[in-house]
Amino acid sequence: MATEPIDDIEDWSKKLAPWRQDTLRRLAISTDLTDGDLDELLAMIKQAAGFNLANPAATPEPFVKAHFGGGKQKPVVLKGIANVENVNRLVPKAGLAFCPTALTVIYGRNGSGKSGFVRILRTACRTRVEKADKLKVLSDVYGGSTGPQAADIIIDEGSGDAPIAWTSGMTARPELMQVAVFDTLSAQLYVDGGNQIRYLPFGLALPHRLNAVCLKLKERIDAERATAVGNKVSLTAIAFPLQRNTKAQTFDRMLTKTTNDAKIDEAATFAPSDQERLDEIIAVLSAGASAVADLNALIGWVDAIASECETAATAYADASxxxxxxxxxxxxxxxxxxxxxxxxxxxxxxxxxxxxxxxxxxxxxxxxxxxxxxxxxxxxxxxxxxxxxxxxxxxxxxxxxxxxxxxxxxxxxxxxxxxxxxxxxxxxxxxxxxALAPLTQLRAEGFTDRVEQVRQRDADLADAVASFQAAVIQRRTDAAARLAGEDSVPVPAFTSPHIELKALGQKLRDEKESLAKAGEADERDKLTSEKAELEDKKILAANRAKLVTRRDLLVTDAAYDKALGEVQTRGITQRANELVDTHLTSAVITQFDAERERFDIMHLKVGLSRKSGQTKAEFEIDPQTKLTKVTSEILSEGEQRALALAGFLTEVALTDGSGPIVVDDPVSSLDRDRSARVAERLAEEACERQVIVFTHDIIFFNELCTAAENRGIEPVTIALFGDKDAAGKIDPAGMVWKGLNVAKRIGKIKNDFAPLPKLLATSPAEYEYKVKHLYGRLRDTYERAVEEVIFRDIVRRGTDVIQTQLLRYVTLSDALAIRFHEGMTKANTHSHDNPAADTVPVPKPDEFLADISALEKLVEDLKTESQVAEAARPQMKPKK
Structure with a gap:
């Protein structure tokens, strides 16, 4: 197991943003963060990014080594499965109880219901299978049940049994993620998908957990950004009829989040004088030779009318x-x-x-x-x-x-x-x-038309001229009446517009000069350019609100950019991979090679290579061949299963804590030699953690139980069976007879004999029938003792393995041979069908108990003699 690099993580965390330090601290306490935690972290990020928040986030707490105290996961014990409903053909309310420590072995023939229980655990616990369709658990496809698939998974985290409700398709609970499941479906992934260390040693897991949080926060920020900004910036685009490099269009294109209101006002203000100038330029550019002539005539009239107004203003003033x-x-x-x-x-x-x-x-x-x-x-x-x-x-x-x-x-x-x-x-x-002023221009026939020409340029002046004309004519009439001695009437007040008319005359002369210049190419280009500037400026001014909205959106979008920069995972991933390489990679490869050595597959040219990831460290199976084939297409099925087990046990060995493992049919397609190796390896693992094994192979079952017993472990065994009605039933009699060793067989015989003494008093015939059966079991036990005790399992029925190194334990003295012969003979005598005329009496209960005791003592003496014989032999030395 690699050393946890706490100091490295702590030193590195000091270089991170405060909110990341705070996140590491929280992840040191919990393997996951609540929605409230994520909300608070998001508020901290947004505050750092420049968002205006009404409620600023809390001040982050720096990450220090002391926070690691609560970082370890609580050890989980898998106590059992209960209240199974509508899962495959499992009987309603089916359940299994597991040994809370060491080893539980569940045996059952095909169709006994083992797979149903494994499928529940596979979906509820940690597995390499991730596709939802592969993890789907079906009900009895031949039955009529329509209810949901459900069960209770019983665990103990140190405070007693606690049920976790399971339903098909539910998200795995964090507590159950400590339980690793290996079955045929996941075995393929270990071969082709790589050996993935999903739960790194705690210190190494922190950067990956931080990355996972960053990715969650990134999803939230992206979602917020899509709502707050989205495509709204494009909706603020200003539609200019012509695309040209005017100042207005340049300002529109170059608008950024830093553009303030003053700059927008400066660029998007269109004054009345700007409109006058635009109208003037349009008129100049559209004018021709006739326009110059008309302008000359208008200038002459304006000059004349200005002079006449000035004269009349004096001639018909109140004093006059x-x-x-x-x-x-x-x-x-x-x-x-x-x-x-x-x-x-x-x-x-x-x-x-x-x-x-x-x-x-x-x-x-x-x-x-x-x-x-x-x-x-x-x-x-x-x-x-x-x-x-x-x-x-x-x-x-x-x-x-x-x-x-x-x-x-x-x-x-x-x-x-x-x-x-x-x-x-x-x-x-x-x-x-x-001498009265004749008012020639003011009373001329074309006066009204001329006034309208003035009105096109200056409506106020036109009104002033028209008003003066009416007033001065009335005053002249009054003047004549006064001189003639006629009655005088009140006259209106008036103000001469001659000054404004003279100004208009000058403006018209300037316009005339401009018209003259407009005929020149250079000057016309200047006017055209000025016209374009004014036109686009007018459009920009009309769309000022869009400019402000876009600027505000860019400010918000920039803040989201900055916030997204805060949750970038590249640097964290790089550092996490460095830590993994320093503290874990060599341990993974060493462990994987050790597991391959245990299963005798070192001849396979395969290895592990690390694959970078954001939220986990992966180690891929490398077939070390140039062929573009996956490993499963190169290796035999037996080699694939052994390689998958090696990958699974490597992952288990380097996983945080010592969570339980569940293994389903681990020796499928394996030869007997590797089957025995797997049994030894699982028994060894059962010394470190809770191990639950499902198997239909009775020989492997015996190998596994023997391997466990050799390590001082008393395995808990469960026998499942199924019938035409349902599967997943537990045989109350326990394991099948051939799956029991000598000691368990003797115990089984004693248990079965216990009620027989009372039966003798009530039904001698029934007693004789049952005691005859038990003598047959006693004979089987003698036979098993030959294989297991006398020959020390050197040769086992059903296997092709001969453990010749154990021959040194084999010995059989004459006295023990005679006792064996006598016991075997008596067992044969009372188990076989004797002739009706035979006078062999039925053994009484005391006699049967004595025969059992004789077998127990024989087994004990055989083992003692074997140990003495081994001790007496000279030590074997290798030849030079």
Missing amino acids: LATFTNLRETAVTARKTAQLSAGALFTDEPLPGVGCETWRALWNAARDYSVSEAYVGSDFPVLASGTSPAACVLCQQPLLDDGAQRMQRFQKYMDDTLDVAATKAEKAREDAAA
Whole structure:
């Protein structure tokens, strides 16, 4: 047995992650971990991997040598099988009781039910057979039972008998995994599948147990990851119409778990100004020569309307309107003042109204006629033409003195200061009315269409222009009304958009310049590239939520990656294999060779080679041939069985603890020599552990019992039988007669004779019948004594083995020969059928007991004489 490398494991464990140290500590206490343990370990791993846990895992406890104290498995004793139901043809409630120590041998002929019990143990305990269909246990295929297959397996772990309920297909209980089962089905696997050390010495088993835990945790992490992440990352992909190397698409492709919200916001923000620029570029790229002409026309209109708005804003401001009102009022007031003055001057005139508005119009018309038609070149009024009076321009009559004087008075009046002031005021009003801004652009027929063009670029500006137009037209109308003396109405407030229009004009000129440049290839490429950047940035901004979701998924997935890295088994497997090679491999190979030597199969060119594994160490049978054949296709059936037994016993010898072993028909296909070797080997193993053997071979049965007795072991034997109704019945009489040795036969005869003395008193005839049978058994015992006692089993019936080295024990003195002859003769006499006329009396009970005692004493003396003879012989020395 290899030394347990506790120090190596402890030193190595210090290099592991804290949760692994904690796991090793727990595995040192228990061979398995509960779901709660796994949950806690998983929480520790996830915390180390960066998961945000509401309840952090407990702090791991470092692994030290002291933890090994509870690591050993409790020794298990297999006490029996009970309450068997619906298994093969086994009788209901069938059961077997096993010897709790040493050796139990169950004998039965074919069909006696042995295989049914073995199949229960094979599925419940440790076996090399792993395929579920091979381990399936059937009910009686010829019977009518429909219930489940069930039984109780009785074990004792040191605190008394404890039943373990068994059903077909159930998971093996850890306690029963200490029980190793060998049968024909598993024998094939030992030959072709390799000798697998499933339960390593405790210290070596820890890394493999840790690997098993890692694999369980990996399954849990993978399952969680599939639910939490799965294919969700792919669902956050952003669909760009065209694949191109824009900044937006590059950012999308390069998004990682480290991308923060600020970077996402920076990459996925699309401002209104970005949309304006995109629209502008689209317009520029799609524009042609006609677009340039249209833009020129629009620029001209915007410039004109901006100038007109600026002028109108001043011309029709509130202050200007107030000025117009003042001009009108000043003119009216001045005229009234002049008229009052004229009324006072011309009261004696023949006609009234001199100085009124109508009269003034008449006077002005006459003056205009005079200077432009009647008296061109002469000042008005013309009173004389040479020496003659001038003709009146109104009545065409000569101006007499009265008329000339009246004309002079009228002219004097017109040249008067008040009238001049009134005329000047009226002239200022008239000039103001004539100078009113015409609003040519604002009242043009195409104004509305132009505003809509502006609206395409700036809706607010378009609204401002339209609003200003309505307001300024109303104000101009009001201005004209004020100057004309008409009624004035309230006018709306207004703000001139001329500054914004000038800015638009500049923007349009820039656009015009861009259009001009767009005709150049390089500039067009730049615009195309900028358009692509803006388009993809807009898509990215619309899918910002997907970016955040993907980033979060990548963070979670990275945490799962890190967690999976925590449960990687490669390093543990490598170290475990190193420990196995250091502490176990040589022991396995040495033990395997020793077992092959015991079974006389060293001539077979086979060996063991270790095979790496995550949760166990395997040693494969190597046929050491270049042929691509499995071992079972090379060796004979007998060699295969011997090789399989060697592998099984190697595994048993190097297994943790000293758990029971169950062996079914171990000598199938073996010759008698190897059968005897197997018997010796199993008897030897029975000195170390509980051994249970099932066999149908009576010779092997005798060999095994003899080998056990030679080692001081009293084997417990059970005889099974079956009939047409059921199998698995236990013969209450015990072992079959031919399976008993001399001592057991004598004991059997004594037990059978015990009730006969009373029978003699009630039925002499029945007594005679039964005592005659017992004398026949006594004769059989004498015959068996020749083989077993006198000739020391040198030659055994049914075998081809002659143990010549035991001849030195053979001796038979005359006295003992005579006693043997006399005893044998008496047994023959009372067992044979004597003639009816024969007067041989039937022996009384005391006489029969004396005959039994004589045989017992003869056997004792024969053994003593044999030992004395051996001691008296000179020691044999080998020839030189």
